[in-house]
Amino acid sequence: MASATSPSGPAQVLIAGGGFGAVEAMLALRALAPERVRVTLISASPVLAYKPAATTESFDETPPRMYDLQAIADDAGASFRVDRLEAVAPHDHSVRLESFAFLDYDALVLAVGARPARAIPGALTFRDQREVNHIRHLTSELRAGKLHRVVFAVPHGCSWPLPLYELALLTATHLQEWGAAGEVVLVSPESTPLEVFGAQASRLVADLLAERGVRFIGESDPQSVEHNGALSLASGETLEADCVVAVPELRGPRITGVPTDRWGFVTTDALGSVTGLPDVYAAGDMTSFPIKQGGLAAQQADLIAQRIASENGAAVKEPRVQHVLRARLIGGPHPIFLRTELDELGQATTANLQHQSFDDGGSFTSLEKVFGRYLTPYLHTREPALSQSLTDG
Ligand SMILES: Cc1cc2nc3c(=O)[nH]c(=O)nc-3n(C[C@H](O)[C@H](O)[C@H](O)COP(=O)(O)OP(=O)(O)OC[C@H]3O[C@@H](n4cnc5c(N)ncnc54)[C@H](O)[C@@H]3O)c2cc1C
DSSP, rough: OOOOOOTTEEEEEEEOOOHHHHHHHHHHHHHHHHTTEEEEEESSSSSOOOOGGGGHHSSSSOOOOOEHHHHHHHTTOOEEOOOEEEEEEEETTTEETTTSSSEOOEEEEEOOOOEESSTTTTTTTOOSSSHHHHHHHHHHHHTTTSSSSSEEEOOOOSSHHHHHHHHHHHHHHHHHHHHHEEEEEEOSSSTTTTTTGGGHHHHHHHHHHHHHHHHOOOOEEEEOOOOTTTEEEESEEOOOEEEEOOEEEOOOOOOOOOOOOOSSOBBBOOOOOTTTOOEEEGGGGGGGGGGOOOHHHHHHHHHHHHHHHHHOOOOOOOOOOOOEEEEEEEESSSSSEEEEEEOTTEEEEEEESSSSSOSSOOOOOTTTTOOOHHHHHHTTTTTTOOOOOOOOO
């Protein structure tokens, strides 16, 4: 790694990815070590897709929320190229891109996300904004009485079921508003709704589901959709359904030269250093941290930026490893703000409910669903980009 005394000038930092982790890392480096690093962002997509908005976008006419990465990189004083990282040569400290360009690095930050895969065969897999039109079609069929019962199914091992809760609540609200008679069911392996956020939050979410007429079936492990449309459960039981909607299971991205676990995820130490690869760091959904969430991706990116800044001579605070899961659940009369702290294995340690907004330094506004120390305030200053098709995936 180039140090503060390096005669060759600022350290070359490559950041691969264009999601919350990559953008947070770029903004954090800009804030912490502007003179000491030169950042190049490489993303397969020209836009930062605000995936958490996909649930509400399914129920209104707003275009997909996304931000122009070139403009963000310009603001961060970074170079930007649309390309795909294909291979890392750790001994040479260089990478190969899809375009066959080779780039050298002093530090490499990987934040290329995960690959969504179908978790429940036969179900509609809601990946992100790419499925908005499917949900719009589904609700119009329910409204028209062509479908009667929709089941939202949380697959076993899903670390972030919140989007399905939102879809269930928003569907039920939509049906109430239209005076339509469809039935909405949410099936999950969890014992209580959104149980990672603790008992108090779970009770509140359970009340909200009940009030909206969403039937919650817990401790059930959805398997697949049968020919007649019914959802089969691991217990051997089946649940009648006209349509089943599930979230995907995630798989790691697999980049040549980067070791992964059996599911393709990259293992790091607590500060984001990739096991066995000097000066290579990883953040976000592509890592083996069990919970995949945008706010966590940003926290991991902050630690990496602090570490790179410090190794290049910037005066930064001692990094404090903390995993805080924050969420804003939409679908009721008001958003519900949820917060829990996780240990290094992703297990909840403390949980609490916040009725207004986050008061622990996070400037969460009514639109935000992902909290990043640098990302959230920055996005307040930016207008979303004009809608483009989401092509990578
Ligand atoms: C419907 C939905 C709702 C959600 N709700 C919330 C929420 O309320 N709060 C929250 O915090 N999180 C939420 N999440 C999770 C959150 O969106 C993800 O955890 C987060 O996007 C992960 O960020 P990331 O930077 O790791 O990866 P991603 O956001 O997936 O970004 C990966 C980026 O890398 C690029 N890329 C891929 N391969 C390459 C390559 N080889 N080279 C270069 N670039 C590459 C992609 O184009 C993309 O830009 C939600 C997710 C979904 C789908």
